[in-house]
Amino acid sequence: EVQLVESGGGLVQPGRSLKLSCLASGFTFSNYGMNWIRQAPGKGLEWVASISSSSSYIYYADTVKGRFTISRDNAKNTLYLQMTSLRSEDTALYYCASLNYGSSYWGQGVMVTVSS
């Protein structure tokens, strides 16, 4: 069974940093591109960042470019999102997801709240 389990969320002050992790199991993690997608409370889905299977290709949404860094450790089956210079508008539920043609797997999400 495929499982994606996010961790590392919490309450953080504006301007501070936070690092999210996503532990994958049940599939060959190193073969698949991965994504972070977020959802602000009561709002829609917003793609944040993508990384290819070997980390060769990395893409960011304009709203986080220069502040967030996506990375992965295939030996640990783990996806990361380093978030710096956090703003109130970054408050959201952050999902780790493997989105493939014909299939998708999502974690349950981890909440990040940016507030003083």
Place this chain on the structure above:
Amino acid sequence: DIVLTQSPTTMAASPGEKVTLTCRASSSVSYMNWYQQKPGASPKLWIYGTSKLASGVPNRFSGSGSGTSYSLIISSMETEDIATYYCQQCCSTLTFGSGTKLEIK
């Protein structure tokens, strides 16, 4: 970047009614995916490649479209279809539509 505009934002349908949700892209895309999200749950892939049903999706659902205009159609609304539906395009960068919340009348 490609912007996806979904309409309507919210709609209510009666059981048995045909439902059509629309997604328009600001530029032509190769195909469209659709996700279903119920309250408190993670999104699920519902339709991929414009018209292919994901595993387990009832065949009362269908998808169509090309270029900049795509649709998700429910031939006969059922209570279990209450959810928010998002369209999504790929592939180097992803974009989601703002969603259509489908309610029962």
